[in-house]
Amino acid sequence: MFSPLFRNISGCLRTARVLPIIQSNANFSSKRVAIALRSKKAKSDKPTTQYFVDCKHVRTIGGKGGDGCVSFLRLWCNENAGPDGGDGGNGGHVVLQASADVRDLNHVTVQLNADAGDNGRNKDCHGKNAGHTVVKVPLGTIVKSGEGKVVGDLDREGTMFVAARGGAGGKGNHFFISDLEQAPQVAEFGAQGEDKSYVLELRSMAHVGFIGLPNAGKSTLLRAISRARPKVAAYPFTTLKPHLGMVQYDDYEQIAVADLPGLIPDSHKNKGLGIQFLKHAERCNILLFVVDASAAEPWNAYHTLMHELTMFSEELAERPKMIIANKIDLPGAEENVQLLEHHVDVPVVPISAKMGTNVAELLREIRIIYDGVKKEEEGKGRVPE
Numbered sequence: 001m002f003s004p005l006f007r008n009i010s011g012c013l014r015t016a017r018v019l020p021i022i023q024s025n026a027n028f029s030s031k032r033v034a035i036a037l038r039s040k041k042a043k044s045d046k047p048t049t050q051y052f053v054d055c056k057h058v059r060t061i062g063g064k065g066g067d068g069c070v071s072f073l074r075l076w077c078n079e080n081a082g083p084d085g086g087d088g089g090n091g092g093h094v095v096l097q098a099s100a101d102v103r104d105l106n107h108v109t110v111q112l113n114a115d116a117g118d119n120g121r122n123k124d125c126h127g128k129n130a131g132h133t134v135v136k137v138p139l140g141t142i143v144k145s146g147e148g149k150v151v152g153d154l155d156r157e158g159t160m161f162v163a164a165r166g167g168a169g170g171k172g173n174h175f176f177i178s179d180l181e182q183a184p185q186v187a188e189f190g191a192q193g194e195d196k197s198y199v200l201e202l203r204s205m206a207h208v209g210f211i212g213l214p215n216a217g218k219s220t221l222l223r224a225i226s227r228a229r230p231k232v233a234a235y236p237f238t239t240l241k242p243h244l245g246m247v248q249y250d251d252y253e254q255i256a257v258a259d260l261p262g263l264i265p266d267s268h269k270n271k272g273l274g275i276q277f278l279k280h281a282e283r284c285n286i287l288l289f290v291v292d293a294s295a296a297e298p299w300n301a302y303h304t305l306m307h308e309l310t311m312f313s314e315e316l317a318e319r320p321k322m323i324i325a326n327k328i329d330l331p332g333a334e335e336n337v338q339l340l341e342h343h344v345d346v347p348v349v350p351i352s353a354k355m356g357t358n359v360a361e362l363l364r365e366i367r368i369i370y371d372g373v374k375k376e377e378e379g380k381g382r383v384p385e
């Protein structure tokens with residue numbers, strides 16, 4: 001039933017299992033089988049941390065133009081022989097392109113080079129133009145020049161920004177044939193590509209951002225509602241960079257949620273992780289304030305957070321928001337939540353991220369706010385990406 005080849009292979013496998021020691025006269029194929037059967041080194045089960053990179057300095061260098069092929073001897077000796085050397089190809093551009101396939105700038109290298117054009121060759125062969133180097137960046141990336149001026153806004157799928165142009169290819173014989181005087185000029189050589197530096201910044205990081213004092217339980221909550229795995233620990237400032245998770249709804253809607261590093265009083269004066277943190281918050285459409293409901297007077301935490309946001313940007317403080325009163329499994333938390341509702345003018349959802357209590361209700365509330373924001377944006381002709 002099986003082909004002879006298959007029977008040979010399965011025979012080898014059987015032999016290799018019964019006789020795992022390779023005999024000195026074993027042939028090449030049995031060695032290969034033994035190697036295939038050797039157990040692989042177990043992979044580390046430590047989770048690899050992939051940081052969310054939302055700002056990057058990059059240098060972009062366009063490809064050099066290929067040199068033209070000029071046979072001066074041919075020009076001077078035999079004018080009537082017609083052109084012979086071809087033009088060099090143009091160097092490629094470095095192009096940034098907005099794409100929903102990428103979520104952050106982690107994959108973008110600090111130096112982006114485009115390929116050089118091919119040199120021209122004799123017998124009128126023109127060098128090939130180099131292809132462009134297209135680098136995907138997330139939707140909502142803004143491009144700033146070295147001086148901090150916004151020069152590009154990649155907010156829609158497929159939008160492109162030419163960061164560095166490639167150099168033009170040099171000219172070959174046909175360019176010089178009509179005017180020998182031009183021959184010693186530099187046009188024979190391909191031009192260098194542009195060399196420019198930029199800062200790439202992600203404007204829209206997530207639909208929803210968790211804001212809270214250190215240890216409030218933001219990372220625990222992100223783990224409870226998404227597949228993201230930010231570090232959770234019982235000490236403050238476990239989260240130093242934002243982590244992003246996707247919440248999937250039954251109707252296939254996906255909401256990106258960011259766990260932001262803990263905010264502390266005077267962050268707006270650059271204390272703690274400071275302004276950097278607030279810049280992350282600026283890139284979220286909806287702000288969810290996570291407070292520890294087991295702590296005395298949890299509304300103080302909310303007021304501290306709001307004060308920091310307002311001092312940084314009033315517009316930021318006015319974004320749609322909700323309070324998540326976390327740790328209701330701990331003693332005294334439920335009473336604190338009732339008091340909290342009297343001290344604030346935003347909706348409060350009590351949960352326990354650790355125990356999973358009321359998390360489904362929280363997701364429903366998030367969806368209601370999200371749908372409201374989406375509708376509003378659509379009315380303005382924009383859709384949250």
Ligand SMILES: Nc1nc2c(ncn2[C@@H]2O[C@H](COP(=O)(O)OP(=O)(O)OP(=O)(O)O)[C@@H](O)[C@H]2O)c(=O)[nH]1
Pocket residue numbers: 212213214215216217218219220221231232233234235236237238239240260261262326327328329330351352353354355
């Ligand atoms: N009892 C209880 N403990 C919780 C709950 N949520 C979080 N914790 C604990 O609170 C501590 C801090 O949790 P994290 O999720 O790291 O807090 P965070 O707000 O991300 O902290 P930072 O990284 O410092 O900003 C951990 O020991 C968690 O196990 C909860 O609902 N109930």
